[in-house]
Amino acid sequence: MQENITDIWVYLAQTPLLWLTLTLLVYLAADWLYQRAGRLPLLNPVLLAIVVLVLVLMGTRTPYDTYFAGAQFVHFLLGPATVALAIPLYTYYARLKKMLLPLVGALLIGSATGVLSAVWIGQALDLPRAVLLSLAPKSITTPIAMGISEQVGGIPSLTAVLVILTGMIGALLGNELLTLLRFGDNSVRGFAIGLASHGLGTARALQIHAEAGAFAGLAMGLNGATTAILVPLLVQWLGL
Amino acid sequence: MIRAFALLLLFQLIGEIVARTFVLPIPGPVIGMLLLVGVLLASGGVPDFLQRTAEGLLAHLSLLFVPAGVGVIAHLSTLQGAWLALLITLIGSTLITIVITALVLRLFIGQTPRA
8 A cells, every 4th residue: 555655656746737736726725825814915825835835845855847847837828828918908008108108217217226226235235146147137027037147147047036036025015015105006006016026016916906907017018128128238337 | 718818829929929030038928918909909899708818817827926936946055045135135126126116107107298
């Protein structure tokens, strides 16, 4: 019997099915707990799900590649989900068109702030050069951020982790901070959160208000492109 | 649902092709998103089937980041040495970026005459 269970485990641990199912179940459980706890920020379902899954992988000595072979089906949906942001964007198009120039101005300044503040604070705290370069594109969506990181000499997979952490920070604290500072406009809130914390910030903005979500999705898309152009220039300018 | 997925994937695919062809720094899905907005504007509305699937997908957007986040497991040793400095940097930088962006946008909106 003992041997059978081991055999089944050895088989299942290698299949995409187990890790895909586990990813969904752990996320559902984390989300349930989060809702039950009255949306306590510390119990953020993404954070909780990641911690639990990391512990499971470590406990079972499963390599990340084996895990990702299953979880990639969830990861893949990031593409179509990004395209789907066209729907809220379309809904608020009239409002957006009126704000076009202010949005472009805020995009350029916000994008540069995202890169420079990370590099400067990191430098002040003596982080090594490779980590600073991996930090520079942290505000934007994972695939572009990893590409930029590689281009300027960072560590792409470390960048992916820093991107997710940034997204969680923006999703956890961004809205609360803007409320504290009395930013009432949903378009302003959404744009700022989406620009600084990409898809995870956008997911949060969609929960605040559909209009905030639309502007967050727009900011995320535009900042991805802007940061891709800015980071190599700023890295050169800073002499990193 | 299948129709909506086919449509979303088609726009992602077109976006990827455009990004590769013109060597743009913008990722394919973002180009796909912008193209879809254009098509929706031209056609004057969101079909029901697309609305429903998009809402369903976006309602669980944060789940989609879990697999990449679990990748932290490969960097635990790097993070162990510098986790506090990294955390301060990320929190500081993210909050500064959010506040500056919101301030600038509010300032600029104030200066633009409303139509």
